[in-house]
Amino acid sequence: MSNHRIVIVGGGAGGLELATLLGDRLGRKHKADVLLIDANLTHLWKPRLHEVAAGALNADVDELSYAGHAKRHWFRFALGRMSGLDRARREIVLAPHIDGNETILPERRIGYDTLVIAIGSNTNDFGTPGARDNCIFLDRRSAAEHFHRTFLNEYLKAGTHNPPAEKHCNIAIIGAGATGVELAAELNHSAHELTEYGFDQIRPENVTITILEASDRVLPVLSPKASEAIRQQLEKLNIRVLTGEMVTQITEDGLHTKSGKFVPASLKVWSAGIKAPEFLKDIDGLETNRINQLVVKRNMQTTRDDNIFAFGDCAQCPRQDASTPVPPRAQSAHQQALLLAKSLQNRLAGKPLLDFVYRDKGSLISLSKSGSVGNIMGNLSKDFTFEGKVARFMYITLYRMHQFTLHGFFRTLLLIMRDRLARRAGPKLKLH
Ligand SMILES: Cc1cc2nc3c(=O)[nH]c(=O)nc-3n(C[C@H](O)[C@H](O)[C@H](O)COP(=O)(O)OP(=O)(O)OC[C@H]3O[C@@H](n4cnc5c(N)ncnc54)[C@H](O)[C@@H]3O)c2cc1C
Incomplete structure (x- = not known):
């Protein structure tokens, strides 16, 4: 392995795609040591959480093991929850990993040359009385x-x-x-x-x-x-x-x-509403906004440290043509991961970083088996409203694109077939 250490924290909609792309392009050729850190051992695509809540999706079936995926894609995986940052020493701090009363892993420090923070967001209850408890x-x-x-x-x-x-x-x-x-x-x-x-x-x-x-x-x-x-x-x-x-x-x-x-x-x-995790607020002098997001430039570099990048829900990234930042959505994290993969390759080759251009592909809302509704952004800012089966198909496509980035064409096809078979073979809902 080369000495250049790329550490990606957060293996969600964006971070896992980035680790996969960098592993395939840099890790495989020993051009960099790519390490993904996540607080969990498995990945579940967040936009499917409502299906898990309703029992329409069994998370045990759909989850992806980080360690298994890392082996296939030439990056390393470490379990850990980031809790701090030491910019001077270029190290991140991982909190102790505790299971019940037992400390499985002590507090650790992990060194980096390039750090990418993609730890997503939490719910923002805006301090509404009783929300957290009830x-x-x-x-x-x-x-x-x-x-x-x-x-x-x-x-x-x-x-x-x-x-x-x-x-x-x-x-x-x-x-x-x-x-x-x-x-x-x-x-x-x-x-x-x-x-x-x-x-x-x-x-x-x-x-x-x-x-x-x-x-x-x-x-x-x-x-x-x-x-x-x-x-x-x-x-x-x-x-x-x-x-x-x-x-x-x-x-x-x-x-x-x-x-x-x-x-x-x-x-x-x-x-x-959403906000970025609390511990990010002003973390080791980095610029953050009122909802704890790390403020980044259009190239996703944090404003006060060129070695630290952030994207997805935990970052406030300026949008090329609007006063509002890039929205916190899976499609944004996906687009940013694709660009950052190219950009970090450039960085290693001594070439300039690329600026992110957000392409709003519209929003589709799934109304379960009753269909989907949404709008797709077309050229000249016209949007087209879709309903029913066409919209449902396009809604599912966003998830399949995530799988395609992670697994490539043939494995995604296998997963589609697996899902169809599971739907026919088992109950339609998770009943336990
Ligand atoms: C129910 C639901 C439905 C949604 N539907 C849509 C939709 O239809 N379309 C759409 O575009 N968007 C949708 N979203 C939003 C979308 O899920 C997010 O915008 C997207 O997941 C953000 O990607 P991300 O990579 O920034 O973070 P995430 O996907 O949230 O990933 C963050 C990762 O970081 C890890 N992590 C967190 N903290 C730490 C830490 N301290 N140390 C280490 N690891 C950490 C987490 O375990 C997780 O794996 C939906 C969200 C929800 C909750």
């Missing part, structure tokens, strides 16, 4: 799995009292962005499917799902036309949508809004 934040696999277990438990608990007609499950979702809307649709679908597998203690029509949104329409990032199409579809699914309702307090029993409404709910999911 809501599930759908920002990691463990939270999605916890939600799924809690959802199934509602059925199991209901089985012990009252006849089915009297049993209700109230779910409130705060935030009508992609996560909230997609989760609501998946849960609605699960509520109908579960009865087929003996979870009939609560009738589907007694599962009340309410989405609360502070702005005046669902999915404000979409065009008004697409946004309206989604609202109508949600209503068809009997999902209550309350727009213009700011949640001010959350208790064990439900949510209070600014206008004075109370929405009762036993299950509450907060999906209304």
Whole structure:
């Protein structure tokens, strides 16, 4: 191995793609030592978390082992959660890895020549009273799995009292962005499917799902036309949508809004905003913004240290043609990973870094089996609204593109076939 050490922290939608590309291009030819560090042993593509929460996806089947993937792609993997940075010594600090009461790995320091931080984001509850204690934040696999277990438990608990007609499950979702809307649709679908597998203690029509949104329409990032199409579809699914309702307090029993409404709910999911992990705030003198994102230049280099790059949700990257930064989305992380791979190759060869140009491909929202809606950005800033099977196909394409970057054409094809076979062979939902 060459001595140049590229350390990538965070193997998510962006970081894992970057490690794979750099491993294939530099690690394989011994031009650099590429090391990926992640706080978990396996990767799960974050935009699928709502499917895990609703039981539509079994994370154990879809997860990817970092160690196995690293071996195939000429990079190394280390388990660890970054907790600090020592720029003077070019080292990152990894917190001790603790399992139960046992310290599996002590605090460690890892040296780098080039550091890339791609550790994503967490949910931002904007300090809303009661949110942290009473809501599930759908920002990691463990939270999605916890939600799924809690959802199934509602059925199991209901089985012990009252006849089915009297049993209700109230779910409130705060935030009508992609996560909230997609989760609501998946849960609605699960509520109908579960009865087929003996979870009939609560009738589907007694599962009340309410989405609360502070702005005046669902999915404000979409065009008004697409946004309206989604609202109508949600209503068809009997999902209550309350727009213009700011949640001010959350208790064990439900949510209070600014206008004075109370929405009762036993299950509450907060999906209304993001922020980068707390420890990044001003980390060793690097510039950060009010939501802890590392401020980077268009080439994704941090503004105060040329050896440190950041991208994806944890970075504020300027957009070429707009006053707003690159949005925190999987498509941004994917595009940035592709460019940064080329750029870091250039850097090693003594060539200039490349500036990131964000291409908004539009947004597609999956409404579970009821279809998908969204808009695709066309030329001349015109956008085209798609619905139904075409939109569903394009929605799935974003995930397949991620798999394609990680595995190449033939393995992605095999994975598509595996998914189809699994769907035919097993139950449609995860039931445990
Ligand atoms: C339910 C849901 C649905 C979504 N749907 C869409 C969608 O349809 N389209 C879209 O474009 N975007 C969607 N998004 C947003 C998208 O998931 C994110 O924008 C994208 O995953 C960001 O990629 P990333 O690489 O920056 O971070 P992530 O994919 O979040 O990866 C971060 C990685 O860093 C690791 N990590 C975190 N902290 C540390 C640490 N301290 N040390 C080491 N490792 C660490 C994590 O384990 C993780 O592997 C959705 C998000 C959610 C939650």
